[in-house]
Amino acid sequence: MITPVPGRFGRIVARAITLWACVGGVSLLLLVLLTGIGVFFRYVLNTPINGLRDISQLLLLICVSGAIPHAARRGAHVAVDLLTLTRHPGARRTVSILIGASSVALLGVVLVALARQGSCGFRCGHFTPDLVIPFWPMYLALGIGFFLYVLQIIARWSADEPGSDADPQGLR
Amino acid sequence: MTDLQIGVAGFVALFVLLFLRMPVALAMMLVGFVGTLVINPAAALPVLAGEAFNTSTLYSMSMLPMFVLMGNMAGAAGLSRDLYDAAHAWMGRFRGGLASATVVGAAGFSAMSGSSLASAVTMGRVALPEMKRFRYDDGLSTGVIAAGGTLGILIPPSAGFIVYSILTEESIGRLFMAGVLPGLLLTALFVVAVMIQTYLKPEMAPSSDVRVPTAEKFATLRRGLWIIGIILVTIGGIYLGVFSAIEAAGIGTLLTCAVAALRRSLTIGQVTKAVGNTLQATGTTFLILIGAFVLTPFITLSGIPDALLSLIADSGAGPYTVLLLILLTLILLGTFLEGFAILVLTLPFVQPMVMQAGFDMVWFGVLMVIVLEMGLISPPVGVNVFVVKGIAPDVPMRTIFRGIIPFWLAMFVVLIVLVVFPALATILPDSMFGATL
Numbered sequence: 245m246i247t248p249v250p251g252r253f254g255r256i257v258a259r260a261i262t263l264w265a266c267v268g269g270v271s272l273l274l275l276v277l278l279t280g281i282g283v284f285f286r287y288v289l290n291t292p293i294n295g296l297r298d299i300s301q302l303l304l305l306i307c308v309s310g311a312i313p314h315a316a317r318r319g320a321h322v323a324v325d326l327l328t329l330t331r332h333p334g335a336r337r338t339v340s341i342l343i344g345a346s347s348v349a350l351l352g353v354v355l356v357a358l359a360r361q362g363s364c365g366f367r368c369g370h371f372t373p374d375l376v377i378p379f380w381p382m383y384l385a386l387g388i389g390f391f392l393y394v395l396q397i398i399a400r401w402s403a404d405e406p407g408s409d410a411d412p413q414g415l416r
Numbered sequence: 417m418t419d420l421q422i423g424v425a426g427f428v429a430l431f432v433l434l435f436l437r438m439p440v441a442l443a444m445m446l447v448g449f450v451g452t453l454v455i456n457p458a459a460a461l462p463v464l465a466g467e468a469f470n471t472s473t474l475y476s477m478s479m480l481p482m483f484v485l486m487g488n489m490a491g492a493a494g495l496s497r498d499l500y501d502a503a504h505a506w507m508g509r510f511r512g513g514l515a516s517a518t519v520v521g522a523a524g525f526s527a528m529s530g531s532s533l534a535s536a537v538t539m540g541r542v543a544l545p546e547m548k549r550f551r552y553d554d555g556l557s558t559g560v561i562a563a564g565g566t567l568g569i570l571i572p573p574s575a576g577f578i579v580y581s582i583l584t585e586e587s588i589g590r591l592f593m594a595g596v597l598p599g600l601l602l603t604a605l606f607v608v609a610v611m612i613q614t615y616l617k618p619e620m621a622p623s624s625d626v627r628v629p630t631a632e633k634f635a636t637l638r639r640g641l642w643i644i645g646i647i648l649v650t651i652g653g654i655y656l657g658v659f660s661a662i663e664a665a666g667i668g669t670l671l672t673c674a675v676a677a678l679r680r681s682l683t684i685g686q687v688t689k690a691v692g693n694t695l696q697a698t699g700t701t702f703l704i705l706i707g708a709f710v711l712t713p714f715i716t717l718s719g720i721p722d723a724l725l726s727l728i729a730d731s732g733a734g735p736y737t738v739l740l741l742i743l744l745t746l747i748l749l750g751t752f753l754e755g756f757a758i759l760v761l762t763l764p765f766v767q768p769m770v771m772q773a774g775f776d777m778v779w780f781g782v783l784m785v786i787v788l789e790m791g792l793i794s795p796p797v798g799v800n801v802f803v804v805k806g807i808a809p810d811v812p813m814r815t816i817f818r819g820i821i822p823f824w825l826a827m828f829v830v831l832i833v834l835v836v837f838p839a840l841a842t843i844l845p846d847s848m849f850g851a852t853l
Binding site: 265268269272273275276277278279280282283287297300301302303304305307308309310311312313314315316318320321322323324339340342343346347350351353354356357358360361362379382383386390 | 433434435436437438440441442445446449461462464465466468469472473474475477478482485658659662663665666667669670688691694695696697698699700702703704752753754756757
């Protein structure tokens with residue numbers, strides 16, 4: 245279930261995530277269609293399509309990239325709900341800020357790592373085996389997903405009232 | 417600090433982060449990244465980017481969103497309702513028949529959906545109002561839905577098996593086939609659990625005197641043939657070697673959409689909702705997998721698995737003692753950790769131990785998925801229980817957990833049966849692919 249994040253920034257982030265999820269959803273439908281077409285060509289026409297796997301991988305990546313922030317917006321990323329640390333709102337907020345900050349920092353490092361790896365290009369052998377599609381647009385697409393995830397955490401964070409029960413991590 | 421000490425410190429940090437409610441995937445990623453940075457700094461960034469990218473482009477994982485979409489589409493198009501109606505028509509007259517029909521309907525729906533949540537939500541929405549109408553006990557009706565939903569990760573196509581196959585590099589075809597007989601056995605035991613409860617306490621399920629005419633029974637069965645046909649094509653296709661599991665996922669989803677379109681039972685809104693729910697499941701699962709793949713190199717570098725193996729060898733524990741300890745630990749973890757989290761967190765340690773003990777990893781995969789199923793309905797964080805609570809907000813959690821106990825015990829029985837008779841899981845994959853050495 246989506247918990248709306250109040251404020252202009254929250255609305256902008258929500259729209260961006262929805263838009264990217266739409267792209268991911270279309271990719272998923274195309275992936276299904278392409279798999280069906282592949283089966284038809286392979287078994288019925290007896291002419292396998294070259295490079296189908298490359299395109300499928302590309303579509304899967306876009307689907308995943310759209311799905312990660314979408315799941316974050318719906319609070320679906322799995323967390324352990326064992327301990328209610330304290331009923332003290334201040335302590336709860338401190339822990340939430342700590343975890344939220346760690347999450348943002350980690351995802352920032354992921355973005356840097358993706359940018360570095362993605363920019364290596366052909367000299368690192370970063371292209372698909374059949375159609376020789378360079379990987380950097382895929383790294384970029386994945387980076388967009390993680391970037392939107394960061395924005396979702398920040399949006400949830402900035403909207404959180406001190407001591408409220410809202411989860412600044414934006415993930416539950 | 418030795419690498420082993422760093423590894424242990426990493427695990428303490430991981431559990432601290434988990435208990436502070438950091439999402440499991442991010443906690444694994446953080447510990448994996450920092451741990452690798454400490455042991456082998458040059459590898460940390462490439463591992464982080466490489467695993468995120470490789471997991472997101474893992475061709476074999478493309479079946480996961482497709483199978484989940486297939487189940488969501490079937491649910492949205494009302495195909496699951498047909499299954500339930502057919503089971504209801506044939507079994508509803510008997511005492512506890514509606515609850516048994518729910519189990520059978522959930523098992524049928526599980527054969528279309530890899531997700532236990534989708535199964536619980538879909539069958540819950542269909543079956544719960546009926547059971548309420550016939551004044552079934554709240555514990556029985558909610559318990560049977562929560563437990564029936566768990567069949568979604570045992571009966572193929574199963575998200576649990578897909579993730580397990582990725583992590584252990586076992587054949588997904590073998591795993592799917594290995595889940596069939598235990599899935600059917602568990603379905604039968606769930607029905608037996610309903611029968612025993614209603615025999616001992618008849619007031620739990622007042623008898624419905626509504627007799628369904630034979631013609632109507634066959635009519636419901638005919639309507640259910642669509643879904644049975646799709647299941648036969650996809651799972652049968654894998655078994656006969658006509659399709660790979662990925663192709664079966666694509667074809668199954670296309671067939672489901674085609675059937676829904678033919679019956680004019682799918683609107684744009686429903687498609688959007690089904691795709692949205694599929695993306696949610698996809699995002700959750702892939703992020704956890706990315707976290708697991710970032711954590712695994714750190715675990716290997718730290719040498720914890722080797723240390724554990726030496727510890728077991730030194731202790732002189734036999735293979736079945738090791739297995740028992742592993743299963744008990746997993747069951748315990750299932751009481752507070754989510755199923756996929758258990759799978760990805762424990763497999764890097766458990767796999768070498770199981771392999772060293774000489775057990776079949778496909779068979780162990782079935783055991784592990786059943787333990788995950790138990791976790792899905794174990795207090796205090798059984799995910800399926802919360803799903804059922806969402807559908808039946810007026811039923812207290814205590815009542816739902818009480819209703820689950822007989823089904824949890826049924827799972828435990830299947831676990832024991834599988835340990836005693838491993839062939840129950842291996843006979844189908846062996847007949848299809850040949851026996852493993």
